[in-house]
Amino acid sequence: MHGTGTTAVFVQAVDSTMRAIAGRAPAAGNPSAAGDTPPGPPPSLLTMAEIVRLRGRADAQALRLRYHEARLHAVDELEGKHARAAYEAIEQARVEALGQRRMPGVDANITAMIDQHCRDRKFDRATRREQVPLAEALRVLARERLCGSPPPPAAQAMVELWRPFFDTRVAPRLDALRAHLREERSFAAGLRELIGALDLGGPGSEPREQRKLARCEAAAGEEEAPQQPRAGRLAASDAQPALRQATPGRCEGERAAAADLAGAPERADADAGDPVPDSTPPRGQGASYRAYTTAFDQTVGAEELCDASELHRLRARLDRELARLPELVGRLASRLQRRLQARQMRDWAFDLEEGLLDPGRLERIVVSPDHGLSFRMEKASAFRDTVVGLLIDNSSSMRGRPLAVAAMSADILARTLERCGIQVEILGFTTRTWKGGRAREQWERDGRASAPGRLAELRHIIYKAADTPWRRARKNLGLMLRDGLPKENIDGEALLWAHRRLLARPEARRILVVVSDGAPADNATLSANPGDYLERHLHEVIAWIEQRSPVELLAIGIGHDVTRHYRRALTLRDADELGAALLEQLSRLFDERV
Incomplete structure (x- = not known):
């Protein structure tokens, strides 16, 4: 909180800065960016949230005054308030892109303001598109596309909901x-052509995809929308019995619904030689979950998803990012390495009949010549065994800075632990296509059965196998920076x-670390099944795993609370904290076995 005098000085400074950026004073009654009212007379006391908003x-209004000429846009000619709002949102992203190139501090202020705005409007809690106006999402997504500014944490939820629509209809x-x-x-x-192609005008003034999904949730049986089964409208407590009554065995993805995870048969992947497990959960744990078809799923090495020259270019870009990584991460990596190596060096077996001569036991021969020589041998370290x-969410909601930081953190972790003799495996997961692709098309050809299960083409990526040295796999990590890779995410099956x-x-101790930024999301699956279908399965x-498996599970959430799912979990507000948090959490895990 600030006193009246301090507040007046602050507001005067903001006003002077706005005039300097704009190059002119705002006209009376001139609307500010994206429909917000311009800064008015301040209250006597300002909270931190009000300072951020102000x-x-x-800054947003100053950039609009500087780079926007209203007579060139003719927004009033657009039909429908939603069309006009969408136009204004993208135009505001344009002026901010121009300002960001010269004034990065302005971009930081606007990003903080958008984050606070999303919290005020509770967009960070959105679970359906209808809860977020399209213009709000377009403002953030267009800024990401034009400015390179990643969505702030509080905007992640709405971005995740609207990104499929944006990537297919707006981004090109x-x-x-x-x-x-x-x-x-x-x-x-x-x-104007872009907004016209979105079909936002008319009475409904909503994009076609949103209208279809809303109709589907409001009333069953409309042919234009994806048919959501009656079970999809039941409460969570009623959904399970309804799913058990669904017609079983329509496709190859419905094999062995009651098989236990530990004994479930492996299947050969359709696109790669690596055997992957059946996705069916263990007996009594979500037995209703199934995949409509697994014919289009893919497990693939990262090097197979793009040519060598592009992979080399992406790795060079990752190396440039690594050079700017905070020194804290490097210090933590060195500290972890020293601690592990020190413990390994103390791990010896003594008083053996053969091995290396133990100089520490030579005095016993002097005192008692009849005592034989003593030998020692380094034994298998608990740390080396x-x-x-590391399982990394490669979905579109991780696009940009979060995925880049995840790639850098994985790179540092692999190098650090490999020097200590600890094997590291780096995996990623997303889908091959948006909105179900061929899996959804097959379901539609088969008659759109109720409660079809998972309707998506999985893509599981092996960046580094456990037995592959880091120097041979390092180039693969650059793939996480490739545009077009992130799509949707089915977390349960990836896990x-x-x-x-x-x-x-063969190792005695197995640790699995999941890096994600929220709950699973797949448009096709959720439109044809209960709304919590994927999250319940996860x-x-x-x-x-936590109750019956020998694998130790740790989760790190970026921007979203994962503690409601995982018993051992950490939630980060900023992706830049990932590297330090990952190394610190692993240090604690290793300390538990001292």
Whole structure:
């Protein structure tokens, strides 16, 4: 809180800064960015949230005054308030992209303001698209595309909901407009065409995808929308019996629904030679979960997803990011390495009949010549007899800075633990296509059965196998920076896959670390099943591993609370904290075995 005098000085400074950025004073009644009201007379006391809002709104309005010419846009000619709001949101992203190039501090203020705005409107708790106006999501997604500014933590939920729509309907046209950021007339013409193609006008003034999903949830049986079964509208307590009554065995993905995880048969992947486990949870743990078809699922090495030259370019980009990594991460990595190596060096077996001569026992021969020589031998270290699996969410909600930091953290972890003789496996998970792809198409050809189960083409990526040296796999980690890789995420099946790989390892101790930024999300699956279908399956898989498996499970959430799922978990507000948190949490795990 600030006193009246301090508040007045602060507001005057904000106003002066806004005028300096804009190059002119705002006209009376001139609307500010994206529909917000301009900063008005301040209250006598300002909270920190109000300071954030005031700074961000002032900077956003200043950039609009500087780079926006209203007569070139003719927004009033657009039909429907949602179309006009979407247009204004993308135009505001354009002016902010121009300002960010010269004034990075302005970008930080606007990002903080958007984060606070999303918290105020409770967009960080959104679970359905209808809870978030399209214009709000477009503002954040267009900034990410034009400015390179990742969504703030409180905007992650709404971005995750709207990204499939954005990537398929908006992003291709917006990429073409990027070259005309400074050519305002050309940008305005292209933006009007973009908004027109979205079909936002008319009474409903909502995008087609949102209208279809809303109709599907409100009433069953409409042919235009994906048919959500009656079970999808039941309460969570009623959903389980309804699913058990669904027609079983329509496809190969419904094999062995009651098989126990530990004894479930492996299947050969359709696209790669690596055997992956059946995704069916253990007996009594979510037996209703199934995949409609696994024919299009893929387990693939990272090097197979792009050519060598692109992989080399992406790795070089990752190396540049690593050079800017905070020194704290490097210090923590060195400290972890020293601690582990010190413990390994003390791990010897003494008084053996053969091995290396033990100089510490030579005095016994002097005192008692009849005493034989004593030998020692280094024994298998508890630390070296360990494998660490790192499972990284590669979905679109991790796009940008979170995924880049995850790649850097995985790189540092692999190098550090490999020097200590500890095997490390790095895996990623996403889907091959948006909105179900061929799996959904097959379901539609088969008659759109009720409660079909998972409707997605899984993509499980092996960045580094446990037995592969880091120097041979290092180039693969650059793939996480590739545009177009992140799509949707089925966390439960990915966790089962990574778990099965660790169970097949010979090491006595197995640790699995999951890095994610929220609950599973797949548009096709959730539109045809209960709303908590994927999340419930994830919860059941986690519970089974934590209660019955020898694998030690640790989760790190970025921007979303994962402690409600995982017993041992840590939630980060900022992706940049991941490297330090990952090394610190592993240090504690190793300390538990001292």
